[in-house]
Amino acid sequence: MAQSTDIEIATALPEGEGELEAHLHTKRMLINMGPSHPAMHGTVRTHIELEGETIVRMDPEIGFLHRGFQKSCENVTWNQCLPYTDRLNYASALMNNFGFLNAVEKLAGITIPERAQYIRLIGSELHRIHDHLTCVGAIGLELGGFAPFLYAIEGRELIMDRVTELTGARLTTSFGRVGGLNRDLPEGWSERVLKSLDKCHELIGEIDTLLTANRIFVDRMKGVGVITADDALDFGFTGPCLRASGVSYDVRKANPYWVYDRMDFGIPIGVNGDNFDRYLMRLEELKQSEAIVRQALKQLPPGPVIVDDWRIALPPKPEVYGTIEGVIAHFKLVMEGVPVPAGEVYDSTEAANGELGWYLVSDGSGRPYKVHVRAPGFAIMSGLPHMVVGRMLADLIPTFDTINMIGGEVEQ
């Protein structure tokens, strides 16, 4: 629907001024940064009304990646929801998996073994590094610097290699089960992770040197896409985007889960709430996450990785093939699913983009009744028009980068 309205910004010409100084008639232009656009992360369509170069109104249209996550989860068992959760925030699948399992275990009242908690923490932090590297690299890329992007991708590849050794997949991990994890760490994995983190550390240092004090980068990012703390809270921002505006809220510190209370790490807090602060948040969180993984690997205790209860976790294969109880337990778990007692729960973990909340309703059977995922990107995306209206079109690009909207979680 292309409509144009002529807006006359002509005022009375002062005496002696010729036509050269007269104001031009301008026309409001409605352009469409369509779903397939290199700068729109994933498939997002934005209707932008421009007055010259200034954005007057902006309306993001989402839904091109909606795959029916909630409806699908209502039709499978609790453990079968894991592949669906992978595909939410596909840059950090382990965090989705473990966040979901955390909420299910809360509802069912299960405490997972300590080793499983440590491994979940290590997996989450590795994928936090993965997600932040993607974001930081993409910020550099979209502002014209290809080199930082390639360093970030190299770092990502190392992490993906480690995650592949652990879970079997690069991106869609489906790791973890209700009650713990399905598999323990492979041989020598800890040493390889430490070597990868050393290399990532160097790469993060390179990206930092290339971008943070770079005049062009700073000029395009500082003071752009500003959002105040009150507005950020109102829109529902969480995570690095909220902390960049100065609000100190991190679920890992506010409501520690697993073994985060035993880890020594800091939370970076920004001042201005602009793009540059959001970038700095992610850069600093990369360093903090690396420190957390190192500490966790040192503290990792031996032990089982899944609860010993056959109503929740699959019995070991010798029992399944040897005893009748094992066969029956295996059958019930696979055919009917883990029997989570009827009730509801709201629980959240700190994903890379913010508070990943889960509202689960169970009807007592092995299938979920309702799985609501509170995607942090959804709330942040709704605040995007607020951040860019009044700025130039070129300012939309870094703003859209720094909010790290991942299509999978926003559109479920």
Add this chain to the structure above:
Amino acid sequence: MSAFALDRIAERLPQALAERTVDRTGAPWGVVRADALVPVMQLAKSDPDLSFKLFVSIDAVDRLHLAPSTPRFEVVYFAYSVSRNEHLRLKVRVGEERPEVPSVVSVYQGANWWERFVWDFYGIRFLGHPDLRRILMYEEFKGHPLRKDYPLRGRQPLIPERPIEDIFRGPGTSGVA
């Protein structure tokens, strides 16, 4: 988990909370009457001792296969207070005959998209919402997908092409120049 927030709401707005429950994990829930929803959210946000300023999310549950199954829908609201470090969990029970709830967009700007999501997927109208249209589905979609009576693999009718002016269409296979 502390019930201070619900106590304060019950004290200041006595008729607002129809019921108070505690879920399996020990978290307190408040069932709010629909007409009192906006004052409750306003109080939760502005009261200095409560200060639930971070708007978390809204969603709905279709109770068709749960017991009790009427009223059919429950719209759940979550907010968080940084100063108190706790979440607020509220729900509003809505019937099928008149699925309408007052909108809280006037209190929290973040509620805008979440209410559109609930309208899109459950068909619950939010009175006073500035722009209530579908958010993830396309506008011509028929039905509300997350309702329990919408099939998992529901088919949709074909929709006519949208009339868009000022667009150039080259000669394609449809025969239209």
